[in-house]
Amino acid sequence: LREQPIFSTRAHVFQIDPATKRNWIPASKHALTVSYFYDATRAVYRIISVGGTKAIINSTITPNMTFTKTSQKFGQWADSRANTVYGLGFASEQHLSQFAEKFQEVKEAARLAREKCQDKTELTNPALSITSHQILPSPIISSNGPGEDKLFRSQSADVEITTEKERLKKMLSEGSVSEVQWEAEFFSLQDNNNKLVAALHEANANVDQWKKQLTAYQEETETLRQRVAELEARGTPDSSSEDNKEELSQTLEELELLIKAKDEEIQMLKSQKCGRWEAEGEREETLQKLQELEARNAELERRLQRAEQSLAESRAEREKVHGEVAKVAEMMDVKIFELSEIRQGLAKLVES
Numbered sequence: 356l357r358e359q360p361i362f363s364t365r366a367h368v369f370q371i372d373p374a375t376k377r378n379w380i381p382a383s384k385h386a387l388t389v390s391y392f393y394d395a396t397r398a399v400y401r402i403i404s405v406g407g408t409k410a411i412i413n414s415t416i417t418p419n420m421t422f423t424k425t426s427q428k429f430g431q432w433a434d435s436r437a438n439t440v441y442g443l444g445f446a447s448e449q450h451l452s453q454f455a456e457k458f459q460e461v462k463e464a465a466r467l468a469r470e471k472c473q474d475k476t477e478l479t480n481p482a483l484s485i486t487s488h489q490i491l492p493s494p495i496i497s498s499n500g501p502g503e504d505k506l507f508r509s510q511s512a513d514v515e516i517t518t519e520k521e522r523l524k525k526m527l528s529e530g531s532v533s534e535v536q537w538e539a540e541f542f543s544l545q546d547n548n549n550k551l552v553a554a555l556h557e558a559n560a561n562v563d564q565w566k567k568q569l570t571a572y573q574e575e576t577e578t579l580r581q582r583v584a585e586l587e588a589r590g591t592p593d594s595s596s597e598d599n600k601e602e603l604s605q606t607l608e609e610l611e612l613l614i615k616a617k618d619e620e621i622q623m624l625k626s627q628k629c630g631r632w633e634a635e636g637e638r639e640e641t642l643q644k645l646q647e648l649e650a651r652n653a654e655l656e657r658r659l660q661r662a663e664q665s666l667a668e669s670r671a672e673r674e675k676v677h678g679e680v681a682k683v684a685e686m687m688d689v690k691i692f693e694l695s696e697i698r699q700g701l702a703k704l705v706e707s
Contacts (some may be wrong), residue, residue: 360392362457368404382412415436416458419522429443430455432458514525600666618652
């Protein structure tokens with residue numbers, strides 16, 4: 356309750372491998388909230404990040420700390436008190452810049468707070484101030500931290516700390532920038548890749564289903580063609596062909612709607628691919644699969660057009676047969692009428 360957050364952001368948290376001092380160890384599988392906190396009671400600034408019930412980062416900012424940008428989306432700093440190096444992988448360069456600017460502000464605020472605390476200590480204890488000016492330098496050096504107990508350390512301890520800092524700086528400069536970037540973006544890319552692979556599998560399964568449906572439609576169209584040929588040979592209309600025509604028309608409409616829906620799915624996959632994929636190899640593979648899907652879709656559309664054209668030709672031929680049958684019926688009606696008139700004339704002649 357005594358600490359108040361002053362800035363928060365989201366980032367992937369890493370810690371340096373204590374064994375190798377070269378590789379990064381991810382603290383969690385997902386991005387965590389990283390916040391700057393200010394302890395008004397002790398006048399201390401800290402960086403805190405909590406994963407579940409565990410504090411992943413609990414680093415007190417001191418004036419001698421430095422935040423280093425190692426890439427466009429990755430930054431790090433060394434904490435001598437925790438004896439480790441923290442690394443943060445951000446989603447964008449803007450988030451990294453905001454965090455680095457806030458780090459400089461907090462670092463300057465911590466320096467001012469320490470100087471203010473030291474001045475306050477000298478004013479409240481004049482005897483300590485006078486003694487410090489009169490006593491000759493000794494191999495024991497005192498340092499007062501803000502709100503902390505007074506610590507004493509020897510000059511050899513200072514030399515060891517300086518050596519450790521130089522070693523950490525050297526280790527950080529030798530780190531591989533590309534490896535850090537990969538570790539920072541690995542988890543987000545893995546989630547996106549899993550989603551896209553599942554979508555591609557589903558699209559492939561749908562294409563196989565379309566092929567089966569198209570084969571069935573082609574068989575139905577061939578059957579209708581045979582029936583039309585039979586009607587042409589017999590010259591008599593078949594009542595069942597009308598039902599088959601309506602059924603085929605309805606089936607073709609359903610196929611058109613299905614192809615339209617799958618086109619929308621392909622467009623959605625394209626947009627997801629453009630917005631999320633950053634790995635070059637995975638992008639090329641997915642582009643190839645999408646091109647194959649588009650080619651298959653184009654082939655399905657061509658086959659559908661052929662089926663529609665065949666159906667139109669069948670309808671035209673059937674209408675032609677119907678017209679010829681109607682003409683024959685009209686001729687038969689005329690002949691029957693003429694025959695009836697002849698019969699009536701013969702009957703009149705017989706009566707006369």
